[in-house]
Amino acid sequence: MHKAGESGAGPAGWASSSMLLEVIGLTTEFRMPGGTIVANRNVSLSVERGKTLGIVGESGSGKSVFCRSILQLITSPPGYIVGGEVWFDGQDLLKLSEAEMQRIRGTEIAMVFQDPMTSLNPVWRIGDQVTEGPRVHEGLNGKQARERAVQLLRQVGIPSPEQRIQEYPHRLSGGMRQRVMIAMAIAARTKLLLADEPTTALDVTIQDQILALMLQLQEQVGMSIILVSHDMGIVAETSDRVAVMYAGEVMEQAPTEDVFRRPLHPYTLGLLHSIPRMEGKTERLIPIEGQPPNPLRLPKGCPFAERCPVATPDCAETPIRLREVEPDHYTACLYPERVSA
Amino acid sequence: MTETVLEVHNLSKVFDLPRPFLEAVRMRPAQKLAAVDGVSLKIERRETLGLVGESGCGKTTLGRCIIRLYRPTEGRIVFEGEDITHKSPVEMQPIRRRMQVVFQDPYSSLNPRMTVRQTIIEVLRFHKICSPEEREAHLKNLLDMVGLSYEAANKFPRSFSGGQRQRIGLARSLAVRPTFLVADEPVSALDVSIQAQILNLLADLRAELGLTMLFIAHELSVVKHVSTRVAVMYLGEIVETGTTEEVFEESQHPYTQGLLSALPRPVPVRRHRQAALEGDIPSPLNMPSGCRFHPRCPIAQDICRTQTPPRRQLSQTHQLLCHLRPIPDWSGPTV
Numbered sequence: 001m002h003k004a005g006e007s008g009a010g011p012a013g014w015a016s017s018s019m020l021l022e023v024i025g026l027t028t029e030f031r032m033p034g035g036t037i038v039a040n041r042n043v044s045l046s047v048e049r050g051k052t053l054g055i056v057g058e059s060g061s062g063k064s065v066f067c068r069s070i071l072q073l074i075t076s077p078p079g080y081i082v083g084g085e086v087w088f089d090g091q092d093l094l095k096l097s098e099a100e101m102q103r104i105r106g107t108e109i110a111m112v113f114q115d116p117m118t119s120l121n122p123v124w125r126i127g128d129q130v131t132e133g134p135r136v137h138e139g140l141n142g143k144q145a146r147e148r149a150v151q152l153l154r155q156v157g158i159p160s161p162e163q164r165i166q167e168y169p170h171r172l173s174g175g176m177r178q179r180v181m182i183a184m185a186i187a188a189r190t191k192l193l194l195a196d197e198p199t200t201a202l203d204v205t206i207q208d209q210i211l212a213l214m215l216q217l218q219e220q221v222g223m224s225i226i227l228v229s230h231d232m233g234i235v236a237e238t239s240d241r242v243a244v245m246y247a248g249e250v251m252e253q254a255p256t257e258d259v260f261r262r263p264l265h266p267y268t269l270g271l272l273h274s275i276p277r278m279e280g281k282t283e284r285l286i287p288i289e290g291q292p293p294n295p296l297r298l299p300k301g302c303p304f305a306e307r308c309p310v311a312t313p314d315c316a317e318t319p320i321r322l323r324e325v326e327p328d329h330y331t332a333c334l335y336p337e338r339v340s341a
Numbered sequence: 342m343t344e345t346v347l348e349v350h351n352l353s354k355v356f357d358l359p360r361p362f363l364e365a366v367r368m369r370p371a372q373k374l375a376a377v378d379g380v381s382l383k384i385e386r387r388e389t390l391g392l393v394g395e396s397g398c399g400k401t402t403l404g405r406c407i408i409r410l411y412r413p414t415e416g417r418i419v420f421e422g423e424d425i426t427h428k429s430p431v432e433m434q435p436i437r438r439r440m441q442v443v444f445q446d447p448y449s450s451l452n453p454r455m456t457v458r459q460t461i462i463e464v465l466r467f468h469k470i471c472s473p474e475e476r477e478a479h480l481k482n483l484l485d486m487v488g489l490s491y492e493a494a495n496k497f498p499r500s501f502s503g504g505q506r507q508r509i510g511l512a513r514s515l516a517v518r519p520t521f522l523v524a525d526e527p528v529s530a531l532d533v534s535i536q537a538q539i540l541n542l543l544a545d546l547r548a549e550l551g552l553t554m555l556f557i558a559h560e561l562s563v564v565k566h567v568s569t570r571v572a573v574m575y576l577g578e579i580v581e582t583g584t585t586e587e588v589f590e591e592s593q594h595p596y597t598q599g600l601l602s603a604l605p606r607p608v609p610v611r612r613h614r615q616a617a618l619e620g621d622i623p624s625p626l627n628m629p630s631g632c633r634f635h636p637r638c639p640i641a642q643d644i645c646r647t648q649t650p651p652r653r654q655l656s657q658t659h660q661l662l663c664h665l666r667p668i669p670d671w672s673g674p675t676v
Contacts, residue, residue: 058532173621203395204559205637208603209616216614230532233605260609274537275607276566278589284544285566287537291502 019087020224021047021070021192026084028062028069031077037295039065041248043084044322047192047241052218052225054239054256056232056271060292062248063228067194070226071105089191106133110185114197117177120169126153126180127165133188152183157213175206179213186217193218196228211238232271236260244268247293247303250322254329264331266311266339267304302332310338345419346521346553347384347407352416353377354402358626374625376402378577379416384521389547389554391568391585393561393600395622398574400557404523407555408442409433420521438468441514445526447506451498457484457509458494464516483512486549488542504535508542515546525557540567561604565589570658573597576625576633583659593655593666595638632664640665 028040047053055063086093113119127149153161156179199207242259244252252265263269273286290307305315320332357371377399405411444450487508528536572582581594599618620637635645650664
């Protein structure tokens with residue numbers, strides 16, 4: 001019953017040359033006293049050069065672990081990357097030494113976190129933090145570094161950058177701190193920006209500014225972005241492709257347009273029905289019943305089966321695999337034909 | 342027939358900021374922060390007023406003044422015909438049987454050392470809601486109402502997820518059979534699939550119990566979904582208020598319009614190239630002159646920088662705080 005195009009090793013049919021990142025079968029687990037939590041199970045995702053991949057999912061779906069696994073920022077113990085390949089620009093990052101990985105972090109791949117205060121060093125001046133990368137990697141002297149810092153802060157829209165480089169992070173608002181984080185990311189001529197809920201702590205008008213900034217910079221420098229968010233709206237408006245994650249697995253993956261216009265997984269549809277809409281009047285929301293599964297006691301088959309309105313008894317028994325059921329549209333659902341908006 | 346449940350007149354809340362020790366010793370006056378500044382509003386029976394705004398706009402402070410967790414600095418609060426502005430905590434006790442609050446954080450608003458049964462029975466006992474024999478039946482009924490099983494009664498908050506804790510919080514608030522509920526960001530901490538469950542529950546309870554609600558939130562889509570009327574706050578003031586349709590479909594204030602276009606929508610259109618509103622939200626310690634919104638307003642004129650904007654009435658329900666709107670060729674009614 002598996003259709004052609006199904007592949008355990010990453011979505012086939014993508015021209016590999018245009019890919020900047022290709023993650024194949026990544027599995028990351030956390031060995032806790034109470035048992036092993038598989039936070040990412042056989043995750044295969046790719047990002048094209050200059051494009052944005054949106055990863056959407058609720059808390060505990062494994063989307064942050066995915067980003068951290070790419071950079072090998074998993075604290076070990078208890079976390080272990082136990083399988084898979086992470087092909088970045090022609091090399092498998094999982095095969096690199098820690099020193100080689102260190103060179104890639106913060107230069108070719110940079111990460112922006114949800115809370116900019118905890119990811120900035122409170123006792124370093126902003127100018128010094130922004131240019132840490134270029135000073136180490138390009139050997140800039142003090143004057144050059146200062147000029148670069150001013151130019152970078154200007155590029156991310158921070159007013160009066162000449163003064164700002166002398167200040168400490170606590171003097172900045174949340175939005176401005178996130179701009180500094182983005183400045184650090186582009187300082188090193190990053191190829192891939194991992195943005196993990198970059199605007200979740202911000203107000204809606206500031207979020208709007210940061211998203212606009214990220215996309216403008218993407219156009220200027222041509223970097224790829226992985227944007228992780230719990231907000232379907234953010235993903236819809238910023239991403240070229242969307243992956244929907246649940247309980248550590250990718251449920252659906254397709255060009256943004258297809259995921260939103262014609263979801264082929266009941267979970268994706270459930271998420272879309274759960275959000276109050278701004279257009280027209282929603283009389284009643286259709287929530288997803290039940291709770292996310294306990295990560296220590298996942299079923300053998302589909303982790304969503306228990307809450308799924310169209311599940312059959314074999315759903316909880318049959319291990320899931322992403323398969324291409326429509327051109328370039330991948331779903332892990334056994335019965336995508338039952339998903340109807 | 343309408344009956345006014347809550348009336349707020351010209352309410353202000355000014356906080357004294359903590360001073361450095363030496364400043365205090367020298368008896369220097371504390372710096373003042375006006376979190377809520379001259380707010381008036383009215384809520385009719387069975388209405389849900391949505392109060393929306395970004396962080397620091399004063400929406401939570403306003404809510405806390407209304408339920409009298411804070412003492413207002415100025416103005417008047419009338420609840421069901423009774424002036425409660427200056428009531429002492431003891432005098433507030435019987436009134437709290439009719440007005441209750443649900444908080445945002447379902448993790449810190451429940452006592453971790455009390456089981457669900459203890460948490461709810463305490464409320465029943467304190468407010469003398471029923472005889473001791475009836476308590477257990479009451480508890481069962483409440484849990485059922487918020488969609489929790491009776492077995493939940495023996496558990497501690499730690500064994501529940503965020504959504505379930507919010508249900509417990511709701512059961513506790515409803516235990517006294519209130520007529521008026523202040524919900525302060527009740528779903529902001531929840532995942533969307535759970536958020537929808539709680540929003541539906543709130544809608545059911547409102548219909549079933551005939552609740553009047555003040556619903557405070559920063560998510561526009563949630564506010565639109567639950568509210569019959571909406572007030573938009575910015576830096577301590579209500580800048581626009583009207584029916585849900587008036588505020589969301591016919592908004593006139595540049596701030597409301599900015600908020601609406603800043604909101605990402607789950608529709609696959611690459612829209613995000615230009616931000617709707619520039620600039621940061623100013624500090625309330627350094628309030629802009631004239632119209633408080635002028636530094637970020639895309640249409641600001643000289644008058645906005647110097648003069649306080651007038652409050653204009655566009656319809657019976659639609660009010661606006663702006664010099665420049667409604668636009669000159671506004672065809673709607675102006676009072």
